[in-house]
Amino acid sequence: MKNEGAEGEEGARSNTSRRTFLLAGGVTLVAAGVAAAAKLGRAPALLGLGRKSGPRISGGWVNESAAIGHRLRDRAPMPAPRRTVRVPVVIVGGGIAGLSAAWQLDRRGFRDFVLLEMERETGGNARGGENAVSRYPWAAHYVPVPGPRATLARELFRELGVLTDAGWDERTLCFAPQERLFVQGEWQSGLEAELMNSRTGRDELRRFADLIAERRASGEFTIPMALGAPAGSPLDRMSFADWLAANGLRSPAIRWYAEYGTRDDYGALARDTSAWAGVHYYASREAAEQGPLTWPEGNAWIARRLAARVRDRTVTGAPVHRIVRDGTKGWSVRAGDAEYRCEDVIFAAPTFLAPYVIEGARAPGFVYSPWLVANLTLDRRPDERGASPAWDNVLRSDAGLGYVVATHQSLRAREGGPTVWTYYCALANRDPVTERQVLLRSNWSDWVERIMMELEVAHPNIRRCVSHVDIFRIGHAMVRPTVGFLGADARRTREWAPRGIHLAHSDLTGFSLFEEAQYRGVAAADAVLATHQLG
């Protein structure tokens, strides 16, 4: 579904609209600490635009699916059913949640189901791509080493050979160095680098770590969250920004560091995130963890293995457009020209779609963050200063979240040859509706320019090294755990969803994580098994 023509078609726009886009995106790289970045922050249009400083870059948009989503939203006419399939259980959506539901049904011996996926390929946010240089992720790229309570994740990793009696497979544990930060004009080791460079920073980091350790000890901040989250935590009634201020954590460095967590996991600023969720990012993980687990194609490595197990019961390219009652007990699920008549539906597509698709379903009222992911193919490694290249390379800015190196786990990566970087940008600076509209109207070449401008602060000759850029824009990429999310009615799906519909998407947790998607998918499958008395 690549749109290679995007550049030519849109590239003719005036520099004014391009300038507006670059400025509107809130590209402020001042904190990266170099003069060029400071200049960029004030007037990005002056640098880089129209400059022929590197070879032409090819590429375009990929995985575009907004048009199908809009047809569902607008209840556009769909083909009438021409064939009927009778099957006890239908799974709608083949992301990690839907695939995990299928995994659970299958391993419990219940094989009479079909999984319907809208895209050509299953995986959802855990899809990946491949080119001559490497495999690479399209969104999810790692799983923290599962803690003791993430029993399902541990079971799956045992089945896949990632966990054995000898421990975690060394090839999947992220190689050192894992993270570095570009700050004060050079790459420095670890995301804490800026804080570690001053006494105030070190004091604030210690205070933050103490507060988090105290919360971790409460046992409330578990993964999966359902095992620990209290019904009405006072922390869920304030924003993470207010919680930081209330605890005297005010310097720009500690605010950036803490907010990196909410931007990274929720695509949201600290002021737009529940303090419970902000704390969860740090307190749910062990202080010193071994991992994370990662693969060149990210979590697509897991998704493809789950998909292989149920390939014979999977239909791709099948967007479900209507689910209506069929008699008193059953459901009719319509996808393309087929009607699937079933008793139970596991709805593992994003929950915001439920009211558009399912008869009798209400709108959950969740907020979703838009994201942009770009895969950059580099012919060689660009110049840089400071700490050695890491797996995760973060620039101290409020624009993108930096890039992950797909070839990091290979020895070739150390040789400076061709590589693929996956660049991440959470569009969090303005409200999600505005960000989504701007994202859908933006053009590919402006985004390439914006990414180059951002990265050339740390890699001055980046334009000479990048040959290809594919970009995936995800309008409703992940749910936001906003203030009050823990207590939201729509999260109590048993009361909320119509009978026979089992909601399973990870968005019900507020935490867009592999383990949460897996937990919800398995929980929905268990509910189905219980009604069929196979649990």
Ligand SMILES: Cc1cc2nc3c(=O)[nH]c(=O)nc-3n(C[C@H](O)[C@H](O)[C@H](O)COP(=O)(O)OP(=O)(O)OC[C@H]3O[C@@H](n4cnc5c(N)ncnc54)[C@H](O)[C@@H]3O)c2cc1C
């Ligand atoms: C940029 C980004 C980076 C991320 N990084 C990480 C990470 O590193 N680690 C991590 O653990 N998590 C990460 N995540 C979170 C990731 O979303 C979850 O880990 C998980 O993959 C979500 O799975 P899911 O099944 O709940 O949802 P989704 O992945 O959203 O799956 C939903 C599926 O439903 C399908 N669908 C939608 N509508 C229909 C329809 N009408 N009919 C049929 N099918 C339909 C979709 O095509 C999709 O396949 C990231 C997310 C994003 C956006």
